[in-house]
Amino acid sequence: MDHPKRILVTGAAGKVGREFIDRFLADGRFDTYVVRALCHNRKLQPRHRLEVVCGPIEDRCVVEQATVGVSHVLHLATSKETPETTIDVSIKGLFWLLEACRASPSFRQFILIGGDAGMGHFFYLHPIPVTETQEHSAYPGCYALSKVLEEVMLEQYYVQYDLNGCCLRASWIMEKDDFKYQLSFGHDVFGGPRWRDLVGAEKADEYVATGAVPVMLDPQGLPVKRNFVHVDDLVSAILLSIDHVKARQQTFNICMNEPVDYGKLGAYLAESRGLPTVPIRTPYHSTWLDNTKARFLLGWRPRYDFKKMTDCAWEYERAPDDPRIVWYPG
Numbered sequence: 001m002d003h004p005k006r007i008l009v010t011g012a013a014g015k016v017g018r019e020f021i022d023r024f025l026a027d028g029r030f031d032t033y034v035v036r037a038l039c040h041n042r043k044l045q046p047r048h049r050l051e052v053v054c055g056p057i058e059d060r061c062v063v064e065q066a067t068v069g070v071s072h073v074l075h076l077a078t079s080k081e082t083p084e085t086t087i088d089v090s091i092k093g094l095f096w097l098l099e100a101c102r103a104s105p106s107f108r109q110f111i112l113i114g115g116d117a118g119m120g121h122f123f124y125l126h127p128i129p130v131t132e133t134q135e136h137s138a139y140p141g142c143y144a145l146s147k148v149l150e151e152v153m154l155e156q157y158y159v160q161y162d163l164n165g166c167c168l169r170a171s172w173i174m175e176k177d178d179f180k181y182q183l184s185f186g187h188d189v190f191g192g193p194r195w196r197d198l199v200g201a202e203k204a205d206e207y208v209a210t211g212a213v214p215v216m217l218d219p220q221g222l223p224v225k226r227n228f229v230h231v232d233d234l235v236s237a238i239l240l241s242i243d244h245v246k247a248r249q250q251t252f253n254i255c256m257n258e259p260v261d262y263g264k265l266g267a268y269l270a271e272s273r274g275l276p277t278v279p280i281r282t283p284y285h286s287t288w289l290d291n292t293k294a295r296f297l298l299g300w301r302p303r304y305d306f307k308k309m310t311d312c313a314w315e316y317e318r319a320p321d322d323p324r325i326v327w328y329p330g
Helices: 015-026 060-066 083-103 142-161 195-199 201-210 231-241 262-273 292-298 306-315
Strands: 005-010 033-039 050-054 072-075 109-115 165-170 172-174 213-217 228-230 250-254 277-281
Touching (some): 005 015, 015 033, 033 060, 050 060, 060 083, 072 083, 083 109, 109 142, 109 231, 142 165, 172 231, 195 277, 213 262, 228 231, 228 306, 231 250, 231 292, 262 277, 262 306
Parallel strands (some): 005 033, 005 072, 033 050, 109 165, 165 250, 172 228
């Protein structure tokens, strides 16, 4: 009897990891696979076809234990703006994973989830759409730098060892009501900018009371276009890329077909929900991340546009045991 194929998922307890595991195990195409989840700070419970290994990814022994008998790796583990852990998790951890994969007789494919932070997203002027051929340009901070280093390290393993891998370069990943709270003037804002810091606490509290939403403007006063992807669409791209012959040693931008225009978003919220809008001039710039390559080579099609993303976020009701995780880059 053949041994089942195993896919190792790092960062398995995060939003992408949890969604991927549920959909992967329910997908008949992967009935012969077992998922092995590598967990550290947050844990998953083992279940049918789901194994769990616990420990820090920067520990070589943990990684070697986790990769025994593994045919595929989905690398999701990352560290945000935390300089104390960024190099250990994002660089050292990835290095041990790649080393284990290249030496393993069972290894077949490595899938890295990258990020448009490595292209600078709205920090820099991008006068034309950002394709996969554009040079890396990390914005200030250790997180964006780590996303550049991850992509470069994987690319060098293609050169050095002809490793079979691919990078899915995701834009900002949304789930549940994240998209709603990235527009919050309150302390519960998800991600950045932190709008209350731009308008002051007194004004911000007034806007919270009225349900107002910000309309991000660039330095010229034009609405900013910003890239997002729903976790459902990202997981669809991951599932398609597994053993896809055209994914070999490729990088793919994974995002909505068009970036979200904050002007159109504000107008839609005013029309559909009667919410007031507040234009806010910022130092940020519009960016159009081009997903043509993923649509062409992988046959991937995102289901979410800005209206679907908005409606799903505003209609989502969190259960009492599902608290929001507020994250803001320090």
